[in-house]
Amino acid sequence: MNLQRVIERAVCRPVEIVLTNNRTSIISFRKERGRVVLRLQRLFADAPPEVLLEIAELIKRPSIKTPLVHDFFRRNQWRVRKKALVREKAEPEGKVYNLGRIFERINREYFSDRVDAVITWGKRSPKKAVRKRTLGSYNAETGTIRINPVLDCSRVPRYFVEYVVYHEMLHADIGISRRKNGRRAIHTREFRERERLFRDYRRAVQWERRARMSGFCP
Ligand SMILES: [Zn+2]
Structure with missing residues (x-):
């Protein structure tokens, strides 16, 4: 997965990515035994590189602000809503x-x-x-x-x-x-x-x- 390669290269350690359908918690991660388990809302699978690099930055320094991530999610969340609607019907x-x-x-x-x-x-x-x-x-x-x-x-x-x-x-x-x-x-x-x-x-x-x-x- 390209997403994984980009983030791994930026954080310099193995990353396991779990794509979720979660609509409120869009990013979370934990470090365990030298690797990172990163849970991402599925939308980010198509995110542009600058957004992915900001996610990598967040893993390295959890206190930073992430304007690109939030902007990307705001512009794309209609896709999540549309899908939820389709799922209901x-x-x-x-x-x-x-x-x-x-x-x-x-x-x-x-x-x-x-x-x-x-x-x-x-x-x-x-x-x-x-x-x-x-x-x-x-x-x-x-x-x-x-x-x-x-x-x-x-x-x-x-x-x-x-x-x-x-x-x-x-x-x-x-x-x-x-x-x-x-x-x-x-x-x-x-x-x-x-x-x-x-x-x-x-x-x-x-x-x-x-x-x-x-x-x-x-
Ligand atoms: Zn066919």
């Missing part, structure tokens, strides 16, 4: 599958718990042809994964729902970069390689092929 619990639990398990198993996203069932839209339906989506702006409710059905195997969730979590984890020609790179080679690491990848792809012909949950 999310409906992860379906009739058959609880997306929250699936998300947590996959996050632990494949992502060391680092994916920070809200997951919810989408709204039902009966009109679209089954073959063209989007099964999942990830909105990077709000950090929301939406799963198509056609999958909330006992005839859809659990491993397939997990596969779709895993795919969207990969989007959240990898992010969307730009190619040299300026177009968005979504399913990059790295993405496809990591997608194949999913335990039931082959089964899931085969199941999807058949299901798209016959309808997911007729």
